[in-house]
Amino acid sequence: MSDDMPMLDCRSAMQQLWDYVDGELTAERMQAVERHLDACANCHPHAEFAERFLAALHQTREDRSCPQDVRAKVMASLRDAGMKVT
């Protein structure tokens, strides 16, 4: 995106915010939203909040893993099904 392209307005930037933090926009749109967020004191905190929220959500991975007894059951059923590597 060139510098002389018109800046996104706040509404457009916010409409694309989740797609932006998820990295789901095209490179050009990513740049456009980033440029707006860098320059807009109102929208920038929204992006920061969204990123912190998603980071906290991602941390819940640590909270739930497959219990050992379930692993053992899975491996036993795979052996019963003919799997030779356990």
Next chain:
Amino acid sequence: MNDSVPPADARDVEFARDALPYMDDVYRFAYSLTRNAADADDLVQETYLRAFRSWHTFQPGSDARRWLFTICRNAFLRSREKLRHEVDVEDSDMETLVAVMNQGEMRKDGSDQLLSRVDLAPALTKALDELAEPFRSTVILVDVEDQSYDAASEVLGVPVGTVRSRLFRGRRQLQEKLRAYARDAGFASAGNPAQEPNDV
């Protein structure tokens, strides 16, 4: 050498290498679908059995985790004889704006401070467990398991636009649950009127 144990064939070695390391991920996704440990246990076993038996259909080099998630979801649907009749709102732009407004409310009443707390994961895990389907499985796939919108679309068997809509609504509902949690924990000022961002 023990002659009673036959040597592992290539399929078994590949399956052990490419599919077994994702058992935690499959378990989390299974739990998100079933919402209880006993059913999640059964679903994980069923998923891995189906995956092992159909390993010949797996494309080497493709995303094994995504493939396992798809098998898991299909096994879940078959077990519940559930039809894909969920109705979704497709106005994702509006969903995004509403979610952003909710963020603004959290920042204004101070409940966003909760996000910097180290003990937030249990509260979020509880909020995730309480989230209704089909939002829960979508949020789990994208936000917890790092699947792209395209991958989640493939796993869930719905268009990408539906993934976005479910994701944004799910996130909004989680934020609302966090606000309530923040108020209960004394992080937020309950009396503050909700305000929307000035220019959104």
